[in-house]
Amino acid sequence: MADQLLEKVQDVLEGQIDFEGQRLAELLTTGVLSATGAIAFILGFVLQDIRLSLWTGLGGTALTFLIVVPPWPFFKQHPLQWLPAQGQTGGISIEVDGKKVS
Amino acid sequence: MHTTLTRLQNVFGFFTTVACFVAVFIALSVVVTPQAPSASIKLQNIQVVKGRPHYYSTKRAEFAHIRFDLDTDISSLFGWNTKQVFLYITATFPSSSTNEPPSQAVIWDAILPSKYEPWHENQYIHPPSASSPSSSSGTKSKSNAKSKSKSSKSKSSASTDAADYNPGLLSLSAQRPKYQITTPAGRIASLSNATLELNWNIQPWVGALVWTNRADFGLWKGLKGGRSKSFDFPALKESGSKGAGAGTGKKEDLKTEKGAESNRGKPA
Numbered sequence: 001m002a003d004q005l006l007e008k009v010q011d012v013l014e015g016q017i018d019f020e021g022q023r024l025a026e027l028l029t030t031g032v033l034s035a036t037g038a039i040a041f042i043l044g045f046v047l048q049d050i051r052l053s054l055w056t057g058l059g060g061t062a063l064t065f066l067i068v069v070p071p072w073p074f075f076k077q078h079p080l081q082w083l084p085a086q087g088q089t090g091g092i093s094i095e096v097d098g099k100k101v102s
Numbered sequence: 103m104h105t106t107l108t109r110l111q112n113v114f115g116f117f118t119t120v121a122c123f124v125a126v127f128i129a130l131s132v133v134v135t136p137q138a139p140s141a142s143i144k145l146q147n148i149q150v151v152k153g154r155p156h157y158y159s160t161k162r163a164e165f166a167h168i169r170f171d172l173d174t175d176i177s178s179l180f181g182w183n184t185k186q187v188f189l190y191i192t193a194t195f196p197s198s199s200t201n202e203p204p205s206q207a208v209i210w211d212a213i214l215p216s217k218y219e220p221w222h223e224n225q226y227i228h229p230p231s232a233s234s235p236s237s238s239s240g241t242k243s244k245s246n247a248k249s250k251s252k253s254s255k256s257k258s259s260a261s262t263d264a265a266d267y268n269p270g271l272l273s274l275s276a277q278r279p280k281y282q283i284t285t286p287a288g289r290i291a292s293l294s295n296a297t298l299e300l301n302w303n304i305q306p307w308v309g310a311l312v313w314t315n316r317a318d319f320g321l322w323k324g325l326k327g328g329r330s331k332s333f334d335f336p337a338l339k340e341s342g343s344k345g346a347g348a349g350t351g352k353k354e355d356l357k358t359e360k361g362a363e364s365n366r367g368k369p370a
Contacts, residue, residue: 022103
């Protein structure tokens with residue numbers, strides 16, 4: 001019981017996503033942050049207000065953190081199909097001095 | 103990118119890169135912001151008196167007290183990336199021997215903050231525009247808005263204070279110096295061929311410190327004017343040496359302008 005609970009907590013903290021999700025996360029990080037930087041500079045330059053640049057940049061960065069960091073369900077759309085396990089007891093038996101150990 | 107921690111690290115790492123690039127672009131954007139500063143500076147009055155460099159000094163030196171008129175429009179220096187402009191006036195005078203470079207000494211300075219800079223006690227406070235009612239802007243500041251509300255004329259303009267606050271317009275007449283100048287030898291009377299010059303440092307939010315430019319550089323026009331006609335330091339004023347025995351020097355007869363930075367550490 002306690003083990004199961006601990007595993008769940010670990011799962012939530014680690015927040016693992018699948019391979020397709022990782023590709024998506026990488027793409028989102030690069031895209032959203034680059035766009036944020038470009039928009040921040042252009043907005044500030046056109047309106048001649050450097051504070052606008054600062055807050056646009058920081059806001060966009062916060063948005064990126066929000067989108068990318070938590071393990072959202074859309075990062076887990078392609079779970080990996082593992083091969084079925086070989087044999088019933090894990091497929092490995094170890095013998096020491098003619099006696100079965102495991 | 104497969105755990106929360108690696109995603110956090112990746113996003114933050116790329117954020118620093120993007121921030122760095124944006125900062126570089128902002129710093130470079132200064133070059134395409136046109137500048138066209140102009141100024142006229144005139145010597146108003148000059149006196150040379152004997153005095154002590156500080157109260158406990160036994161050395162008595164000659165000090166030049168230079169009053170000046172300054173009319174300047176450097177509002178074009180306040181671009182989107184300008185934090186503040188440090189404006190200062192130097193007196194340049196030749197050294198006693200001809201093969202040495204001329205001496206320069208600062209007689210007055212001011213920190214002109216841009217619109218978005220938070221208030222600080224060391225910043226220059228533009229004088230109220232009593233003498234020239236035509237100047238609608240440039241003589242307002244955030245801190246003296248309260249004291250000006252007595253006169254009805256400035257009260258009406260106080261509402262638009264932040265909107266048309268223009269720190270780059272200065273019109274000073276018979277301005278007292280902040281610093282009285284001397285030479286290392288303590289002799290400055292009767293020197294000839296001195297000039298007053300306006301100089302500045304533009305301090306940006308991001309990027310490089312820019313100094314006075316008198317030559318055109320791309321979209322930046324050089325400073326027009328900003329240099330006085332050459333003048334001579336007068337002979338030593340005798341009335342200043344009256345109190346030589348008592349040890350009271352120039353302090354009574356000549357007053358320097360106190361800069362706002364002299365308030366440092368004291369409550370307003």
